Amino acid sequence: MGAEQQDCSDEQLMESYRDGDSGAFDVLYGRHKGGVFRYMLRQCGNQGVAEELFQEVWMNLIRARHAYTVQARFSTYLYRLAHNRLIDYYRSQAGGVPASFDDDNAVALESIAGARGSDPAVDVDARQQARRLLQLISELPEAQREAFLLQQESDMSVEEIAQATGVNRETAKSRLRYAIAKLRQGMQ
Numbered sequence: 001m002g003a004e005q006q007d008c009s010d011e012q013l014m015e016s017y018r019d020g021d022s023g024a025f026d027v028l029y030g031r032h033k034g035g036v037f038r039y040m041l042r043q044c045g046n047q048g049v050a051e052e053l054f055q056e057v058w059m060n061l062i063r064a065r066h067a068y069t070v071q072a073r074f075s076t077y078l079y080r081l082a083h084n085r086l087i088d089y090y091r092s093q094a095g096g097v098p099a100s101f102d103d104d105n106a107v108a109l110e111s112i113a114g115a116r117g118s119d120p121a122v123d124v125d126a127r128q129q130a131r132r133l134l135q136l137i138s139e140l141p142e143a144q145r146e147a148f149l150l151q152q153e154s155d156m157s158v159e160e161i162a163q164a165t166g167v168n169r170e171t172a173k174s175r176l177r178y179a180i181a182k183l184r185q186g187m188q
Contacts, residue, residue, distance in 0.1 A: 010074030018068045029058065032075065035153040036082055042149055043086055045138060053089055057082045072163055075154045079164040083146065090142075129187065136186040144179035147172055 005013065005027050016024035036057060041050035060081050068077070137145060143165075150156045150164060162172035 011070045014065070014068055014074050014077075015070065018065045025062070028074070032078055032154075036078065039079070039082060039146075039149050039153050040086070042137060043142065043146060044089065049089070053082075053085050057085050060085065073156075073160060076156065076160045076164050079150055079154055079156070080166070083165050086146075133183065133187060136183050139186075140179050140182060144175045144182070147175035148179040148183070151176060 005016075005024060008016070008024075008027070010028060010031065013024040013028050017028065033054075037050065037054045040053045040057070041047065044050050044053065057078070061078065064081070071077075137148065140148065146165060147161050150161045156164065158173045158176060159169055161176065162169045165172060167175075
């Protein structure tokens, strides 16, 4: 993997990979493996299942590389593959696709404030808050958790979340707002 590949956009790298440059795949994988794995793990909550789904997402990307065309950010395309794999996983389970993927409830959008400091007591408090936040994230309905994680893990806009999850903009916005409001309420 050359230095020039490190400077390429994800979209350029995927086009290079599509055209036969396997080194471009290595760069893409290196850039996105952590975010995709955390997304899968936080969505399904099981390390073993997350690892399996994670590998399947990358295998799906490899299989689909010849048909790739730039229509959005690469991360939107990648997380769309991840979303679709999660839906397939949910369908294969006894409970089916969680009802929250159809939940259009919305409440006011709020921000989550975090505290940091160099005081050991503040550090302990920050770690406790971080653990609480992770717990609250895991308790969100699946569709809301997914919207929140897509925004946080891959810095997606509402429009990109809508594209990645196959819903309209307003549904994605509602899911994100509802998730943030629940997290904020839980952190108070």
